[in-house]
Amino acid sequence: MTGNDAPLFVRGLCKRYPGFALRDVSFALRPGTITGLIGRNGAGKTTTLNSILGFVHPDAGEVRFGGLDMAGNARAVKQRLGFVSAGMTYYTRRKLRTITDVTRSFYDTWDEAAYRRCMSRFGLDEDKTPAALSNGMKIKYALALALSHGAELLILDEPTSGLDPVSREELVEVFLSLREEGKTLLFSTHITGDLEKCADRVIFLRRGAVAVDQPMDDFAGAYRLIRCPGEVPPALRALALGTCAVRDGHTVLLRREDAEGLGARIPALDEIMTHLEREGEA
Amino acid sequence: MILLLKKEFRLCLHPAALVMLATSALLLVPNYPFGVSFFYMALGIFFICLDGRENHDAAFTLALPVSRREAVRGRVLFGACLELMQLALCAAFAALRSRWIGADNQAGMDGNLALIGQGFLLFGVFNIVFFPAHYRDIGKVGVPFALGAAAMFLLITLDVVATYAVPFVRDVLDTPDPAHLGAKLACLAAGAAAWLILTGAAIRIAARRFEALDLQL
Numbered sequence: 001m002t003g004n005d006a007p008l009f010v011r012g013l014c015k016r017y018p019g020f021a022l023r024d025v026s027f028a029l030r031p032g033t034i035t036g037l038i039g040r041n042g043a044g045k046t047t048t049l050n051s052i053l054g055f056v057h058p059d060a061g062e063v064r065f066g067g068l069d070m071a072g073n074a075r076a077v078k079q080r081l082g083f084v085s086a087g088m089t090y091y092t093r094r095k096l097r098t099i100t101d102v103t104r105s106f107y108d109t110w111d112e113a114a115y116r117r118c119m120s121r122f123g124l125d126e127d128k129t130p131a132a133l134s135n136g137m138k139i140k141y142a143l144a145l146a147l148s149h150g151a152e153l154l155i156l157d158e159p160t161s162g163l164d165p166v167s168r169e170e171l172v173e174v175f176l177s178l179r180e181e182g183k184t185l186l187f188s189t190h191i192t193g194d195l196e197k198c199a200d201r202v203i204f205l206r207r208g209a210v211a212v213d214q215p216m217d218d219f220a221g222a223y224r225l226i227r228c229p230g231e232v233p234p235a236l237r238a239l240a241l242g243t244c245a246v247r248d249g250h251t252v253l254l255r256r257e258d259a260e261g262l263g264a265r266i267p268a269l270d271e272i273m274t275h276l277e278r279e280g281e282a
Numbered sequence: 283m284i285l286l287l288k289k290e291f292r293l294c295l296h297p298a299a300l301v302m303l304a305t306s307a308l309l310l311v312p313n314y315p316f317g318v319s320f321f322y323m324a325l326g327i328f329f330i331c332l333d334g335r336e337n338h339d340a341a342f343t344l345a346l347p348v349s350r351r352e353a354v355r356g357r358v359l360f361g362a363c364l365e366l367m368q369l370a371l372c373a374a375f376a377a378l379r380s381r382w383i384g385a386d387n388q389a390g391m392d393g394n395l396a397l398i399g400q401g402f403l404l405f406g407v408f409n410i411v412f413f414p415a416h417y418r419d420i421g422k423v424g425v426p427f428a429l430g431a432a433a434m435f436l437l438i439t440l441d442v443v444a445t446y447a448v449p450f451v452r453d454v455l456d457t458p459d460p461a462h463l464g465a466k467l468a469c470l471a472a473g474a475a476a477w478l479i480l481t482g483a484a485i486r487i488a489a490r491r492f493e494a495l496d497l498q499l
Binding site for chain 2: 053055076099102
């Protein structure tokens with residue numbers, strides 16, 4: 001994907017803070033896909049999203065939305081962009097109807113019929129306040145607003161954090177249906193189980209840099225996990241990408257080609273992530 | 283800008299600011315430092331910004347198709363609208379006072395046109411201190427307000443002292459309307475001009491600082 005084709009194109013994004021640096025983050029989203037941005041707490045997910053959205057000023061790098069940069073085209077870009085964050089609740093004591101009225105007035109592209117469909121589909125009552133909504137419903141309301149102004153690209157920051165499994169499942173179904181409608185989603189999370197159900201591509205951030213940027217199936221299929229009672233044998237340790245201690249020994253992450261004949265299994269996404277975080281410690 | 287002002291009034295207007303408007307009625311209290319009425323609206327603006335921080339107002343606003351500069355201008359002009367409402371109410375209560383109670387006030391300026399000019403100046407000074415300090419780091423509201431309030435109280439104190447110690451203020455400005463109307467109108471016009479200049483400067487400085495700010499949302 002080039003900077004002009006991709007709904008979101010990021011190249012060479014750098015941001016330095018005391019004790020943390022985002023280093024040369026680059027990726028491009030394909031239209032109509034769900035991309036998971038994963039990494040442990042502090043890996044740089046939120047800094048990346050904040051840099052993309054212009055909330056922080058990157059030290060270097062380029063961010064383009066369908067070929068447009070935010071700085072010179074903020075109005076046009078924001079018409080096509082929706083941002084949803086689980087950690088943020090706006091105006092908790094105002095009615096949803098009031099928040100919608102205000103939001104609607106800013107968008108030339110507002111589609112009232114789409115808004116009504118979303119509110120009905122998500123079971124949202126306009127006479128309620130955000131304070132009266134569950135966390136899952138707050139996310140759905142934010143999605144309803146974004147979808148009603150015709151957002152083609154949805155940036156979701158930890159949307160399933162703090163939700164119960166049933167609510168998370170519901171949201172994942174919503175994300176999948178949005179993808180079917182041709183929307184592009186960038187989904188930051190550390191709950192990797194949700195991504196396994198819906199993501200087409202995974203970007204794994206580690207210590208402020210992109211460690212992996214692959215299609216989901218390639219990423220999940222590239223590794224194998226074996227369980228070793230007791231200590232990890234030296235021969236296996238030499239092949240290990242990372243090890244984690246478990247109750248009766250260790251689990252070891254290997255490249256698929258190194259694991260043939262060892263009785264390894266396909267690891268879950270969170271197992272890959274936790275083991276890769278230990279890379280170099282094995 | 284109209285859309286942003288509409289957003290401010292519908293989503294960001296804190297009830298305390300409306301209560302503060304009612305403090306204009308303090309102009310009916312005998313022997314009261316009327317400048318304090320203007321401080322109460324500054325307190326109302328403080329509550330609006332505090333409430334905005336708690337409700338992630340900056341993130342909501344910046345997600346809308348507006349620039350940072352426009353967001354700042356919307357907030358400062360919203361504060362300016364409230365200040366004008368307070369000044370209008372104070373002028374109305376000053377007129378009521380002079381008709382029913384008498385304008386004379388032993389604790390500072392009488393309830394007259396010069397007082398409204400002083401109110402403009404107080405609000406202008408608050409705006410130029412508070413908003414640029416707040417938009418240096420929007421997570422901080424208390425310290426900018428303390429600085430703005432300190433500047434206002436310094437001016438209020440100077441005003442009270444001047445009504446005793448400065449002959450022009452004591453004999454010309456601190457008199458019931460319509461005596462010395464020309465000088466008081468000049469004082470009103472000077473206060474309004476100062477308010478316009480200081481509020482415009484507050485917008486420019488605050489916007490520049492907000493544009494440079496990294497927001498941790």
